[in-house]
Amino acid sequence: MEGNLQDCEETWGCVWRRAGHRGTPCILHDPNPEKDVPAFHEALGQIKAASNDATLPLYGTIFPARVTQELYASLGGGHFKLKLGAATFLGPVNFDAKWFMKMVDLDGAIFKQAASFQHAVFRNVVRFVGARFERDALFANAIFEDSVDFDHFSCQRADFALAQFKSMVSLRGTPDRQLFNETTEVIFDEARFIEPNRVRLAYVDFKQCSLLKTDLRGIDFSGVRWGETGKWSKRIALFHKQPEEQIRLELENAYRQVRQSYEDRRDYGRAGDFYFGEMEQKWKGSGGFLATLYRFSSSYGHSPGRAFVVLLLLLGLDAAFVTLSGVKPASGAAYNLAAGADGTGPSFLEAWWNALWFYVLKTVAFSQPSVVPSLPIADAFSSLMRIVISVQAALFALAVNRKFKR
Numbered sequence: 344m345e346g347n348l349q350d351c352e353e354t355w356g357c358v359w360r361r362a363g364h365r366g367t368p369c370i371l372h373d374p375n376p377e378k379d380v381p382a383f384h385e386a387l388g389q390i391k392a393a394s395n396d397a398t399l400p401l402y403g404t405i406f407p408a409r410v411t412q413e414l415y416a417s418l419g420g421g422h423f424k425l426k427l428g429a430a431t432f433l434g435p436v437n438f439d440a441k442w443f444m445k446m447v448d449l450d451g452a453i454f455k456q457a458a459s460f461q462h463a464v465f466r467n468v469v470r471f472v473g474a475r476f477e478r479d480a481l482f483a484n485a486i487f488e489d490s491v492d493f494d495h496f497s498c499q500r501a502d503f504a505l506a507q508f509k510s511m512v513s514l515r516g517t518p519d520r521q522l523f524n525e526t527t528e529v530i531f532d533e534a535r536f537i538e539p540n541r542v543r544l545a546y547v548d549f550k551q552c553s554l555l556k557t558d559l560r561g562i563d564f565s566g567v568r569w570g571e572t573g574k575w576s577k578r579i580a581l582f583h584k585q586p587e588e589q590i591r592l593e594l595e596n597a598y599r600q601v602r603q604s605y606e607d608r609r610d611y612g613r614a615g616d617f618y619f620g621e622m623e624q625k626w627k628g629s630g631g632f633l634a635t636l637y638r639f640s641s642s643y644g645h646s647p648g649r650a651f652v653v654l655l656l657l658l659g660l661d662a663a664f665v666t667l668s669g670v671k672p673a674s675g676a677a678y679n680l681a682a683g684a685d686g687t688g689p690s691f692l693e694a695w696w697n698a699l700w701f702y703v704l705k706t707v708a709f710s711q712p713s714v715v716p717s718l719p720i721a722d723a724f725s726s727l728m729r730i731v732i733s734v735q736a737a738l739f740a741l742a743v744n745r746k747f748k749r
């Protein structure tokens with residue numbers, strides 16, 4: 344900003360200079376945080392008084408830290424068009440519960456401290472394009488009655504809990520610079536988007552974005568990056584701060600709504616990812632052994648790979664048990680048990696292989712086995728396993744079907 348000090352009239356169209364104030368440095372654009380606060384106020388008052396169209400053209404103005412207590416009043420109490428592009432606020436900004444009747448332009452503004460607009464009401468267009476909040480950007484409970492543009496803005500943390508967006512909302516980054524990043528916590532809990540088809544999301548990173556009890560129906564999420572979780576296979580996971588157990592219903596609902604949005608746009612791959620999250624919350628919520636089993640066996644009927652591996656494990660386990668119990672040739676079967684070279688019989692692995700091929704797989708396929716377990720208990724166990732294996736095979740078929748139906 345220092346370089347611009349001499350030519351603020353040229354750079355910012357400085358109204359103070361244009362009004363004939365030649366003193367150096369210019370009170371509006373002086374970057375000195377210790378600048379004369381009463382003189383700064385006096386200047387704002389004069390600019391306000393001279394404005395004949397209720398506009399405050401304050402581009403590039405540097406607001407000293409101490410002015411912020413009366414900031415709203417010095418900016419016309421919400422009755423002036425605020426042109427604050429590239430302005431810098433050195434102190435914390437508090438516009439809580441203030442009403443802005445005219446448009447507010449804060450494009451490229453820099454907030455050195457927390458900026459709070461909680462419970463504020465914006466009756467007109469608001470622009471924060473490229474604004475930089477070096478700390479928190481707080482918009483909880485704010486009401487945006489007209490369009491609001493947050494493209495390319497940045498912050499440490501953004502809170503839009505319970506905010507109401509009644510018109511267009513734009514949250515867009517660029518391919519090489521996503522809006523938000525992995526460390527930016529963004530809270531949209533219980534936010535309301537009255538016109539979801541006017542929510543524009545592009546190149547947005549929602550890895551740390553909480554969407555509990557937010558009405559998401561109709562919003563196009565195609566430009567959004569989501570967080571992932573999972574040790575073995577990555578899958579999409581919505582961000583949340585509270586322990587999962589306390590917010591299952593809300594999470595399930597959020598997954599469902601995002602899934603519906605993707606389905607409406609025929610993006611079935613993404614929809615499937617969110618379906619898994621939805622089912623997971625639903626089944627975990629219902630708790631119990633069945634849910635755990637359903638998850639373990641096939642990721643809620645959603646992973647053919649997992650279902651297949653578990654199916655193989657079950658077959659192998661059955662064969663191992665039969666092997667341990669010992670096998671004998673089935674009556675009438677032309678089958679000789681393999682014997683080891685030293686006459687002590689086959690190794691465990693060979694015997695297991697035989698049990699798998701000539702007993703387990705045959706009985707599962709309802710054909711005549713060539714060997715049978717020597718012990719009745721192994722036979723009974725195997726019959727039970729056959730039921731489990733059939734169910735697992737059905738789950739595998741279900742998961743495959745789901746994968747290819749989409």
Ligand SMILES: [Zn+2]
Binds near residue numbers: 352358359369
């Ligand atoms: Zn100036």
